Amino acid sequence: MEKRYLLGNEAIAHACLESSVDFVTGYPGTPSSEVIDTLRSHGPTDFYLEWSVNEKVAFENALAAAWCGQRALCTMKHVGLNVASDPLMTSAYTGITGGFVVMSADDPFAHSSQNEQDSRCYARFARLPCLDPHGVQEAHDMIRDAFSLSEELGLPVLFRPTTRICHSKSDVVLGEVGSEHRKGEFVRDPAKYVVIPAHTRVLHRKLNEKQPVIVKTLAQRGYNDAEIRGKTAVIAGGISASYVQEVIPPDVSWARVGAYPVDEEWLRNFVRQHNKVLVIEELHPIIEEAVREIAGKTVIHGKKDGFTPWEGELNPASVAEIFVKAGYLASSPFRKPGTADMTLPSRPPILCAGCMHRATFYAIKKVFRDAVYPSDIGCYTLGLQLGVVDTTICMGASITVASGINHSGDERDVVCTIGDSTFLHTGICGLLNAAYNGADMTVVILDNRVTAMTGHQPNPMSGKRARGEPSVPISLEAICRACGVQFVETADPYDLTDLIEVLRRAKDQKGVRVIIAKQPCVISARRAGVKRKPLAVDAELCTGCSACIRFGCPAIEFDKEKSSIGPLCSGCGVCASICPAGAIGPEGRP
Amino acid sequence: MKESYDILIVGVGGQGTILTSNVLGEACLIEGKSVRGAETHGMAQRGGSVETHIRINGVHGPLIPAGEADIVIALELIEALRFRHYSTPEGVMVVNRELIVPASVYAKKLEVPTMENILERLSDSKPCVIDANALALQAGSALTQNIVMVGAASRYLPLSEHALREAVRRCVPEKTIDVNLAAFALGRDASASCR
Numbered sequence: 001m002e003k004r005y006l007l008g009n010e011a012i013a014h015a016c017l018e019s020s021v022d023f024v025t026g027y028p029g030t031p032s033s034e035v036i037d038t039l040r041s042h043g044p045t046d047f048y049l050e051w052s053v054n055e056k057v058a059f060e061n062a063l064a065a066a067w068c069g070q071r072a073l074c075t076m077k078h079v080g081l082n083v084a085s086d087p088l089m090t091s092a093y094t095g096i097t098g099g100f101v102v103m104s105a106d107d108p109f110a111h112s113s114q115n116e117q118d119s120r121c122y123a124r125f126a127r128l129p130c131l132d133p134h135g136v137q138e139a140h141d142m143i144r145d146a147f148s149l150s151e152e153l154g155l156p157v158l159f160r161p162t163t164r165i166c167h168s169k170s171d172v173v174l175g176e177v178g179s180e181h182r183k184g185e186f187v188r189d190p191a192k193y194v195v196i197p198a199h200t201r202v203l204h205r206k207l208n209e210k211q212p213v214i215v216k217t218l219a220q221r222g223y224n225d226a227e228i229r230g231k232t233a234v235i236a237g238g239i240s241a242s243y244v245q246e247v248i249p250p251d252v253s254w255a256r257v258g259a260y261p262v263d264e265e266w267l268r269n270f271v272r273q274h275n276k277v278l279v280i281e282e283l284h285p286i287i288e289e290a291v292r293e294i295a296g297k298t299v300i301h302g303k304k305d306g307f308t309p310w311e312g313e314l315n316p317a318s319v320a321e322i323f324v325k326a327g328y329l330a331s332s333p334f335r336k337p338g339t340a341d342m343t344l345p346s347r348p349p350i351l352c353a354g355c356m357h358r359a360t361f362y363a364i365k366k367v368f369r370d371a372v373y374p375s376d377i378g379c380y381t382l383g384l385q386l387g388v389v390d391t392t393i394c395m396g397a398s399i400t401v402a403s404g405i406n407h408s409g410d411e412r413d414v415v416c417t418i419g420d421s422t423f424l425h426t427g428i429c430g431l432l433n434a435a436y437n438g439a440d441m442t443v444v445i446l447d448n449r450v451t452a453m454t455g456h457q458p459n460p461m462s463g464k465r466a467r468g469e470p471s472v473p474i475s476l477e478a479i480c481r482a483c484g485v486q487f488v489e490t491a492d493p494y495d496l497t498d499l500i501e502v503l504r505r506a507k508d509q510k511g512v513r514v515i516i517a518k519q520p521c522v523i524s525a526r527r528a529g530v531k532r533k534p535l536a537v538d539a540e541l542c543t544g545c546s547a548c549i550r551f552g553c554p555a556i557e558f559d560k561e562k563s564s565i566g567p568l569c570s571g572c573g574v575c576a577s578i579c580p581a582g583a584i585g586p587e588g589r590p
Numbered sequence: 591m592k593e594s595y596d597i598l599i600v601g602v603g604g605q606g607t608i609l610t611s612n613v614l615g616e617a618c619l620i621e622g623k624s625v626r627g628a629e630t631h632g633m634a635q636r637g638g639s640v641e642t643h644i645r646i647n648g649v650h651g652p653l654i655p656a657g658e659a660d661i662v663i664a665l666e667l668i669e670a671l672r673f674r675h676y677s678t679p680e681g682v683m684v685v686n687r688e689l690i691v692p693a694s695v696y697a698k699k700l701e702v703p704t705m706e707n708i709l710e711r712l713s714d715s716k717p718c719v720i721d722a723n724a725l726a727l728q729a730g731s732a733l734t735q736n737i738v739m740v741g742a743a744s745r746y747l748p749l750s751e752h753a754l755r756e757a758v759r760r761c762v763p764e765k766t767i768d769v770n771l772a773a774f775a776l777g778r779d780a781s782a783s784c785r
Contacts, residue, residue: 003619005612005615005618005619030631034631135651164628164651164652167631168626169625169627169628169644171618171619242650243650243653246651315655316651317656334655334658336657337658337675337676340673341672344668345692345703346694347602347694348638349603352637549697552693554637557696
């Protein structure tokens with residue numbers, strides 16, 4: 001028993017090792033990525049691990065391993081579960097023979113996500129058990145337990161931490177790393193694994209019959225606890241339960257829900273001992289709906305009567321305010337903070353100095369002036385600040401939205417951007433569809449050889465697999481041609497003149513045109529030891545036209561009508577091609 | 591009613607707030623204190639504002655409500671201003687004398703903030719201002735600015751100097767232990783003249 005100060009995701013990864021996990025898959029996505037990053041970079045390698053190309057692929061690989069009797073883990077962010085939802089729904093019917101834990105990390109407040117969906121809804125939809133930890137230690141303990149729970153029930157278990165669990169830190173008591181790995185073996189059983197109508201009708205009935213067993217098993221494992229202290233009560237789940245503990249007065253009862261579906265008997269027994277119950281949970285009112293169903297005469301407060309918010313994340317201060325509103329506290333125990341200084345310049349995340357995306361966006365804007373620019377999910381979504389991102393909805397949708405806009409009759413050029421990892425994730429189908437259906441559009445694949453935004457995980461373009469083993473070469477050009485695209489060209493965004501020339505040629509063509517803008521991510525390049533000479537502005541030649549400032553590189557500063565280049569410069573040299581006065585060149589140029 | 595000693599570390603993505611958090615958390619383990627923390631990961635790290643919460647003796651959630659931080663450690667001046675309302679009225683502010691002008695200033699053609707101006711605006715918080723860059727260079731590496739700041743803050747924290755030094759030793763790459771310990775010591779000396 002060792003105590004360490006760990007990130008939630010590191011504690012979750014360690015618990016998987018303690019459970020002797022045999023098979024790990026996932027697709028990176030904030031806030032889930034560090035689980036596999038921890039497993040692939042540290043510790044034992046006596047089990048299978050992969051970064052998959054998307055969440056559906058990851059889920060199905062792990063499901064197969066669990067069918068073969070292994071303990072499998074599959075990780076993703078909440079929106080990844082949408083991609084994996086097809087196999088998720090039916091895996092509840094087939095069940096598994098090994099243990100299968102599906103981690104779907106939710107992101108209340110959408111710190112780094114396109115929506116705030118609640119994975120607990122998927123568990124309810126699929127009729128699968130769901131574990132929802134309220135702290136880092138509990139997340140660790142739940143995962144250690146989840147594999148055996150999955151094996152006992154013969155079902156996948158959905159584990160749903162939120163950002164404030166995954167990216168929180170805590171002192172955590174860890175157990176011993178296990179080493180008893182299982183070799184997979186598929187045992188043929190068509191009635192279970194071939195879901196033709198005759199089989200699936202039976203399997204659906206069996207899943208429904210399992211529900212009371214799930215509820216009973218979860219209750220026995222003690223994931224839900226409570227303390228009766230008065231005639232009013234709070235019921236909370238997830239990280240909110242820890243905020244409740246911070247502010248709850250001693251005469252108010254509390255209950256904490258850590259597993260779903262909730263045991264209705266237990267809930268009814270708790271609720272009916274109180275005159276008033278306040279339900280506190282982030283996102284969807286899952287607990288509240290269960291409470292309202294069994295409330296009887298007890299007054300219930302929650303989202304449905306406007307006591308708590310439907311969106312965003314909570315914190316101790318907002319929970320205290322809800323307590324005041326419900327009459328549980330006379331006033332908040334926290335001070336009224338001074339107001340934030342809103343006059344300060346904002347500091348949103350920006351593309352790095354030397355990022356290939358900025359150069360590519362610049363070239364696109366230069367060649368396609370009045371175009372529509374659908375884009376996708378990655379660092380390059382920050383191209384919004386450069387006016388070259390008109391749409392972003394979900395992984396892979398840049399290409400499909402582009403073809404849709406083109407077919408809708410809009411006569412402008414449509415130029416979409418998509419990263420290498422996103423293209424391989426769900427972009428290929430859209431490209432095939434666009435070529436097949438005769439769309440007239442340009443696709444720019446931003447190939448920086450890595451899945452950068454989530455922490456530089458390798459992908460098929462990186463030339464190596466999750467643990468660094470070399471992988472077979474993959475050709476984006478060949479993939480695009482095989483999809484039926486005739487115009488496929490590759491250009492280096494640091495060679496701005498060439499990229500612009502290639503884009504111009506693409507503009508003159510009809511049909512689907514693909515340009516692959518290829519240059520390693522500037523962060524990966526720096527880590528790999530690539531050094532380029534920084535640039536400098538010749539103050540005498542600088543006319544103060546601020547063309548370089550409009551380029552938006554954080555290394556370029558502007559003061560007293562002159563530009564200058566600061567220490568962030570990575571030496572990409574693109575600004576030198578932009579400067580109309582020829583005032584930018586390598587530092588120390590005579 | 592608050593049981594924890596709450597530390598907010600703010601800065602710009604890439605300045606090393608996470609290592610700073612690791613050192614403080616490790617020191618809590620050494621002293622047998624419970625600890626909770628929250629960090630910024632993901633895309634927000636790309637040069638954006640970042641905040642790290644650490645609650646020494648924390649047993650509940652990781653988030654510090656605005657107005658409740660016992661100390662704010664700012665690795666950058668504009669971020670010090672942006673987050674100073676997190677401090678309690680009696681709270682301490684330890685601020686790095688480092689100005690990183692956000693690119694938005696140039697893009698929106700705003701007036702470029704100056705160090706003097708920011709320090710003036712901060713003055714009613716009576717910050718302990720540390721030239722971490724100079725001290726880090728003196729210690730032997732500009733990369734140790736965050737450890738200089740831990741050293742400067744160490745006088746105010748409910749953690750012993752011994753535990754903090756041991757935590758630095760455990761958290762930094764082995765080859766850089768001496769440089770980082772020197773940085774810690776220089777930071778600690780520099781804050782001796784603060785209140």
